[in-house]
Amino acid sequence: MIRNIVLHKYTNKLVICMVMIGIFSLVIFKGHSSSTIIQENNLNQKDSLQKLNKLLAGSVPDTNRVKYLIKIANHFINQQENKRENLAKALPYLQKAHFLSNQLKSSNWEFHTLMVYALFLNKQRLREQQALTYEKAIAIAKKIGNKHFEASAWYFYYINVPDTVSDYKNKTFYNRAANAHALYKEIGTSFDEKYKEATLLKTMADFHLEEEKFDLSIKELFEVIALDKKFKLPDLPMAYDLLSAVYERKGELSKALNYALLSVKTAQSSHEEVLGTYLNRVGSAYEAMGKAKESISWYSKTLNGPDKKDPFRFITAYAITSQMIKLGEAKKALSILQKTWSEVGNPSSGHQYFIFLAFGECYAALKKYDLAKVYFDKLLEDATLKTYSNPFQTSVFFSASEFYFAQNKYQLALEFAEKARENQISMTLPRQIRLNEILYKIDLSTDRPAEAIIHLQAFHKLRDSMLSQENLNTIERLKIEFQAAQKENDNEILRKKSQLQSQELNRIQWIKNATFTGLAFLTIVLILIYGRFRLKKKLHDTLVKKKADIDLAYAKLEVNVQQKNKLIEEKESLIKEVHHRVKNNLQLTMSLLNSQSYYLEDLSAIEAIKESQHRLKSIALIHQKLYQTENVTTINIQPYIVELVEYLKESINDDKKISFELDILNLELDISKAVPLGLIINEAITNIFKYAFQGMPGGKIVIKLKEQQEDRYELFIKDNGIGLAPDFDYEQSNTLGIILMKGLSAQIDGTFIMESYNGVSVSLIFTNSNEDLFLPND
Numbered sequence: 001m002i003r004n005i006v007l008h009k010y011t012n013k014l015v016i017c018m019v020m021i022g023i024f025s026l027v028i029f030k031g032h033s034s035s036t037i038i039q040e041n042n043l044n045q046k047d048s049l050q051k052l053n054k055l056l057a058g059s060v061p062d063t064n065r066v067k068y069l070i071k072i073a074n075h076f077i078n079q080q081e082n083k084r085e086n087l088a089k090a091l092p093y094l095q096k097a098h099f100l101s102n103q104l105k106s107s108n109w110e111f112h113t114l115m116v117y118a119l120f121l122n123k124q125r126l127r128e129q130q131a132l133t134y135e136k137a138i139a140i141a142k143k144i145g146n147k148h149f150e151a152s153a154w155y156f157y158y159i160n161v162p163d164t165v166s167d168y169k170n171k172t173f174y175n176r177a178a179n180a181h182a183l184y185k186e187i188g189t190s191f192d193e194k195y196k197e198a199t200l201l202k203t204m205a206d207f208h209l210e211e212e213k214f215d216l217s218i219k220e221l222f223e224v225i226a227l228d229k230k231f232k233l234p235d236l237p238m239a240y241d242l243l244s245a246v247y248e249r250k251g252e253l254s255k256a257l258n259y260a261l262l263s264v265k266t267a268q269s270s271h272e273e274v275l276g277t278y279l280n281r282v283g284s285a286y287e288a289m290g291k292a293k294e295s296i297s298w299y300s301k302t303l304n305g306p307d308k309k310d311p312f313r314f315i316t317a318y319a320i321t322s323q324m325i326k327l328g329e330a331k332k333a334l335s336i337l338q339k340t341w342s343e344v345g346n347p348s349s350g351h352q353y354f355i356f357l358a359f360g361e362c363y364a365a366l367k368k369y370d371l372a373k374v375y376f377d378k379l380l381e382d383a384t385l386k387t388y389s390n391p392f393q394t395s396v397f398f399s400a401s402e403f404y405f406a407q408n409k410y411q412l413a414l415e416f417a418e419k420a421r422e423n424q425i426s427m428t429l430p431r432q433i434r435l436n437e438i439l440y441k442i443d444l445s446t447d448r449p450a451e452a453i454i455h456l457q458a459f460h461k462l463r464d465s466m467l468s469q470e471n472l473n474t475i476e477r478l479k480i481e482f483q484a485a486q487k488e489n490d491n492e493i494l495r496k497k498s499q500l501q502s503q504e505l506n507r508i509q510w511i512k513n514a515t516f517t518g519l520a521f522l523t524i525v526l527i528l529i530y531g532r533f534r535l536k537k538k539l540h541d542t543l544v545k546k547k548a549d550i551d552l553a554y555a556k557l558e559v560n561v562q563q564k565n566k567l568i569e570e571k572e573s574l575i576k577e578v579h580h581r582v583k584n585n586l587q588l589t590m591s592l593l594n595s596q597s598y599y600l601e602d603l604s605a606i607e608a609i610k611e612s613q614h615r616l617k618s619i620a621l622i623h624q625k626l627y628q629t630e631n632v633t634t635i636n637i638q639p640y641i642v643e644l645v646e647y648l649k650e651s652i653n654d655d656k657k658i659s660f661e662l663d664i665l666n667l668e669l670d671i672s673k674a675v676p677l678g679l680i681i682n683e684a685i686t687n688i689f690k691y692a693f694q695g696m697p698g699g700k701i702v703i704k705l706k707e708q709q710e711d712r713y714e715l716f717i718k719d720n721g722i723g724l725a726p727d728f729d730y731e732q733s734n735t736l737g738i739i740l741m742k743g744l745s746a747q748i749d750g751t752f753i754m755e756s757y758n759g760v761s762v763s764l765i766f767t768n769s770n771e772d773l774f775l776p777n778d
Contacts, residue, residue, distance in 0.1 A: 049075055061100060066109045069097035070116050077120050087123055094120060111140045111149055115156070122160050131161050151183035155196055158203075177203045191231060198227040202239055205246070214250040221246065237267040237274075241281050248288055257285040276302035280316060290430045292323040299323070303336075308343040314351040318358035326430075330365035337362060353379060357396060364403045376400050394423040398435060405438050414442045433462045441602065589616055622674050634668040637677065637705065644678060645685065645703065652689045657698030664705045667713065669768060676744035677715065677764075683737045684717045684762045692721025692760060699759075708765070715764040724756035 052072050059065040076090035094117050101109040114137040121130035134157035141149035158176035181200035188197050205220035221243045228236040240263035248256035260281040267274045283298035302316045317340040324333035337358050360375035379396050397420040405413035417439050424432055436459040443452035536555070543551050600606050622635055641664050649660070669677065685701065693699040704716040724730075730738055738754075741762070745752035750766035 061103075063101075063104060063106055063109050066097050066101050066104070066106070066113065069093045069100070070109075070112055073097065073120070074116055077116070077123060083123065087120065090120055107140050107144045108146075108149075111137050111144075111146075111153075114140070115153065118156070118160070127161060131157070134161065147183050147187050151180055151187065151193075151196075154180035154183065155200070158200070174204065174207045177207075191233075194227060194231045195233050198224050198231075198233055198239075199235075201227070202242060206242060209242070209246050209249060212249070214246055217246045218243065218250075234270075234272065236270065237263040237272060237278055240266060241278050244281050244285060248285060253285065253289050256288065257282070260285045276305060276312060276316065280319065283319060287319070287323060288430070292326045296320055296323045296327075303340065309345065311344055311351040313340055313344055314355040314358075318354040321358040321362055325361060325365045330362050333358075334362045334366070353382070353392070357399060360403065361399050364399075364406060367406075369403070369407055372403055376403055391423065391427075394420050394427060398427065398431060401435070401438055405442065408445075410442045410445050413438065414446070417442065433459060436462060619675055619678065622671060622678060634670055635674045637667045637669050637674060638664040640674065640678065641681060641703065641705070644681060648682065648685050648689075652686065656693055656696070658689070658693065659698075659700050661700065661702045662704075664703070665707060665713070667705065667707075667768070673748050673766065673768065676748050677766075680715070680741050680744050680762075680764060681717065683741050687737050688717075688719045688721065688760070692719040694722060696721065711769050712765065712767050715766070716761065717763075718759060718761040720759040723759055724754075728756075730754040 049072065052068055052075070056065065056068040056072065059068060070093070073090040073093035076086040076093075079086040094113065097113045098110070098117065101113050114133050118130050118133040118137070121133060134153055137153040138150055138157070141147075141153055154176055158173070158180055161176075177200045181197060181204060184193050184197040184200065188194050201220050202224045205217040205224065208214075208217040208220065221239055224239045225236065225243075227233060228239060240259045244256045244259035244263065247253070247259065260278070263278045264274055264282060266272075267278060279298050279301045283295045283302075286292075286295040286298065299316050299320045303313055303320060305313075317337055321333040321337060324330065324336075337355060341355060356375045356379055360372045360379065363369070363372035363375070376396075376399070380400065397416045401413045401416035401420060403413075404410075404416065417435060420427075420435055421439070424435065427435065436455045440452050440455040440459055443449070443455060540551060540555075600609070622640065642662060645660055645662065649658075681703070688701055700720050702716070702718045704714075706714050706716070708714050733739075742752050745764055745766075748766050750764050753763040753765075755761045755763075
């Protein structure tokens with residue numbers, strides 16, 4: 001595993017740690033700890049070499065001589081100048097110390113000798129021999145039952161021997177830390193031992209983060225925080241920082257922001273260095289919530305730090321670039337990248353791949369695809385990237401997918417999008433949302449409807465998750481940064497509750513008043529009915545007995561007629577209300593579609609929404625006509641078509657001069673035929689506006705509705721545009737418009753014909769068997 005805190009001493013470069021930038025939640029540290037790593041032995045380094053040589057010369061072959069030999073070897077190993085010569089001088093003393101400790105059968109001094117020898121091998125970057133040396137020291141510590149020795153050996157084995165890919169896969173690197181932690185937890189009492197226990201547990205939490213065991217990682221980090229507070233250990237901000245990374249990967253963004261800000265606040269209050277890692281973590285948390293401006297503000301604190309030569313700035317520059325591209329400031333971001341590249345001046349630091357990715361994304365956003373391709377090819381072809389963390393590779397794959405998608409190279413875009421999706425959980429929510437959006441659009445473009453639906457559902461689910469999380473993030477941020485403002489928030493909540501209660505009381509009072517008014521009205525109605533009843537009874541009593549039976553029958557018939565008329569009126573009123581509500585709901589849907597299109601950038605998606613609005617409008621007009629007229633079952637098609645054409649002329653905002661010739665029969669149609677007819681007219685006119693007059697200044701559209709013979713009618717729509725392509729077969733076409741027109745024609749048992757001669761004509765022949773439904777021509 002590539003840890004959050006890694007400084008390999010066998011390489012000249014810093015190994016890139018997980019970085020929280022662009023689309024990822026990646027943890028960046030520059031070192032293991034702000035405190036100095038304790039060396040493998042506790043020998044007095046202040047003794048001068050001359051004094052040690054005198055002591056060695058006067059010693060006898062016992063454990064004291066072993067001690068002097070180790071001290072002298074350690075002196076040469078720790079020299080910073082002429083390292084190769086000093087290491088050569090140290091080796092004979094180590095060999096003598098090892099030989100003498102074996103001869104004396106002193107396991108304790110053999111252990112000390114091996115630990116210093118491991119440090120010697122560390123300086124020479126001989127990883128395998130160093131690992132074997134630590135394992136020998138551990139075996140000796142176990143043999144003599146000294147758990148302090150064993151814990152120390154495991155600890156420095158973990159600290160000084162860099163991990164490899166195989167170490168990560170078989171978890172041997174993790175096991176070193178786990179073994180050392182278990183021992184220090186058992187026997188640790190001193191400040192140094194508790195510090196090591198906390199450091200190791202923090203490393204284990206980092207491992208579990210990479211394994212996506214988030215709850216276990218959180219549990220371990222809270223134990224680290226408890227140790228730090230109890231024993232007043234340094235690096236408490238680092239624990240909060242890593243805890244923020246875990247919550248961000250888990251998707252609990254409010255907690256991620258909470259602990260990121262807490263790491264900065266704690267470092268400041270304890271007078272520790274506010275590392276760029278902590279500042280970047282806050283920027284990353286805001287980035288995960290889609291707050292690009294706040295994210296850039298925090299990343300800039302690191303980028304504008306005092307050390308302009310620090311290669312770590314490449315990573316921060318990439319983070320800023322990805323956010324500025326979201327804000328449409330790619331050109332400004334490019335200037336920042338060029339400036340940072342010239343200031344750092346160290347392209348072989350190991351961090352240069354991040355700025356390569358930044359240049360690639362920036363040029364792609366500026367549509368300079370040839371320049372962008374140079375950087376993407378460099379990243380995708382460089383075998384060194386295989387040693388980097390999976391989240392960084394995921395970042396490269398995601399950016400490559402966007403790069404090829406922008407050029408309509410859907411197959412390449414799909415290939416890299418699928419690779420990015422394999423490690424999708426390491427990405428921030430905004431980039432997970434964008435990834436699923438890209439996959440959805442690719443599926444649509446490559447005719448994969450089933451996959452498109454899956455990715456569209458994932459897109460909406462992730463986007464809704466981010467939107468719902470945003471409010472929690474805001475509350476959490478206010479709690480952390482502005483405690484004084486929290487009281488005002490509470491007061492505001494109380495005021496809102498008071499307003500709601502007041503509104504509820506007003507609503508109850510209105511209902512009460514309406515109830516009283518209704519009861520009064522009902523009482524009056526009952527009185528009037530009772531009075532009428534009394535009058536009829538009085539008149540009835542005055543009638544001649546001979547007409548009693550007839551009058552009684554008439555009275556019963558009158559009651560029945562009144563009930564029937566009342567039921568008919570109620571039915572017509574309800575039907576009108578239904579038409580009115582359907583019309584309102586359709587208009588509401590059109591408004592929602594219009595609002596949705598405001599957030600879309602894809603022109604084809606916006607166009608599809610507009611076409612859907614036109615279809616809804618054609619249906620809404622019918623329900624509006626039915627609501628406004630006395631007849632609730634049929635509609636006069638002539639004014640409906642005229643109004644529909646006028647709406648489409650105004651809605652499809654085209655600069656071309658297009659005239660209409662209308663010849664529409666006054667015909668009453670049932671709603672079951674009027675709706676399909678309106679939709680067919682809508683689709684035909686929409687397609688004419690889109691395709692018929694391309695390259696022409698204008699044109700003419702003819703719409704006719706004529707009676708061919710009794711109960712048989714023809715709708716005819718024609719333009720004088722460029723016509724259909726020679727090889728176009730509307731019977732085999734799978735475009736949405738033609739599919740709709742054919743399907744709607746079949747729905748009313750009509751015959752649909754499309755022809756191309758001096759333009760395109762659409763003909764629909766249908767029957768209308770209802771009698772007395774058409775009016776005389778105007």
